[in-house]
Amino acid sequence: MPAIRDALRREVEARALECCEYCHSQKGFSPDPFSIEHIIPLSKGGDTKSDNLLSCQGYNNHKYNHLDGIDTTSGKKIPLFNPRQQNGLIILNGMKIFLY
Helix, strand or coil, X not given: CCCCCHHHHHHHHHHCCCECCCCCCEHHHCCCCCEEEECCCHHHCCCCCHHHEEEECCHHHHHCCCCEEEXXXXXXXXXXXXXXXXXXXXXXXXXXXXXX
């Protein structure tokens, strides 16, 4: 995987206001390090451009290279959350998070 240039990393962090783009926790108050992650993985045709990158506290790592998953209630295949295209309520590890 190609390295993300420092200037691009700073651009993504500034756009996110140094917050996780999934849960909006602030980088300065997080016990976990933030990283810059691909929304659409390189292995699925994504690229290393600003609009496909996000600042993340680690949630993006849980999806690995998947773009969809199984809804545990309906059993149907559904697209995974994309903070560039969606907002609303998500539940991660039993914790309700409202995204705006």
